[in-house]
Amino acid sequence: MTMPVVLVASDVKPIDGYQWHASPSTYLSALIERADVMPLVLPSFGPAIDLDAVLARVDGVVCTGSRSNVHPELYGGVADERSEPYDRARDATTLPLIRRAIALGVPLLCICRGMQELNVALGGSLGSEIQDEAGNMDHRAPVSEDQAVRFSIRHGVDVAPGGCLGRVVGSGQILVNSLHRQAVARLAEGLVVEAVAPDGVIEAVSVRGAKAFTLGVQWHPEFWAKTDTPSGRIFEAFADAARERADARG
Numbered sequence: 001m002t003m004p005v006v007l008v009a010s011d012v013k014p015i016d017g018y019q020w021h022a023s024p025s026t027y028l029s030a031l032i033e034r035a036d037v038m039p040l041v042l043p044s045f046g047p048a049i050d051l052d053a054v055l056a057r058v059d060g061v062v063c064t065g066s067r068s069n070v071h072p073e074l075y076g077g078v079a080d081e082r083s084e085p086y087d088r089a090r091d092a093t094t095l096p097l098i099r100r101a102i103a104l105g106v107p108l109l110c111i112c113r114g115m116q117e118l119n120v121a122l123g124g125s126l127g128s129e130i131q132d133e134a135g136n137m138d139h140r141a142p143v144s145e146d147q148a149v150r151f152s153i154r155h156g157v158d159v160a161p162g163g164c165l166g167r168v169v170g171s172g173q174i175l176v177n178s179l180h181r182q183a184v185a186r187l188a189e190g191l192v193v194e195a196v197a198p199d200g201v202i203e204a205v206s207v208r209g210a211k212a213f214t215l216g217v218q219w220h221p222e223f224w225a226k227t228d229t230p231s232g233r234i235f236e237a238f239a240d241a242a243r244e245r246a247d248a249r250g
């Protein structure tokens with residue numbers, strides 16, 4: 001059986017005076033080394049991309065995390081410095097990509113910003129600087145130059161029994177890292193809450209009646225995918241769905 005191929009969303013950012021379409025190596029190595037699938041970074045060219053042509057040739061889609069935020073105009077919000085920085089090229093690519101992948105039954109794993117994109121793509125909204133809201137924990141990354149510290153396990157999440165995530169990692173509590181300032185505000189129609197943090201922040205969602213594995217998580221399973229059991233199982237479940245599609249595509 002050939003190795004399944006999965007699309008990975010890209011950020012557009014200036015490096016060395018050029019605009020790069022790039023994805024962090026942590027997602028790519030988790031896909032190759034833990035999930036045994038081949039990542040293919042999709043440049044964020046928005047409407048120039050023939051989504052059906054691309055999705056017909058791949059076995060899954062991963063929307064990664066990013067320090068940038070979904071532009072508030074896309075969920076009826078108002079752009080201000082609290083929701084910056086933006087990456088409109090990425091928004092213009094991932095939101096239609098997510099909708100089309102769901103429609104076509106392409107396995108979809110959305111991580112952090114990716115989960116926020118999933119919620120916005122289906123009509124939901126986001127809140128910014130959630131740590132400033134009364135009763136909320138601080139979900140931002142610890143300040144450190146050491147990525148292992150920034151991605152360190154920070155809090156528990158309660159996994160809903162019997163749901164998409166519960167079938168993968170088991171119900172009850174799992175421990176996760178946390179590197180976000182935004183979170184789901186209005187949950188999109190058709191999304192199911194799969195896990196919540198102790199302060200009630202939505203930490204994982206799935207799509208009701210999805211044709212294929214479709215999961216959004218607010219934390220970063222890619223960082224510890226090779227050593228943390230729940231993280232690894234999430235990538236395994238996504239890879240199993242991608243392999244099933246690869247077999248069916250022949």
Ligand SMILES: N[C@@H](CCC(=O)NCCCC(=O)O)C(=O)O
Nearest residue numbers: 065066067068112113180181182
């Ligand atoms: N920007 C959004 C999404 C958060 C996210 O994807 N974090 C990953 C970035 C990892 C890092 O900080 O290096 C938000 O802030 O909610």
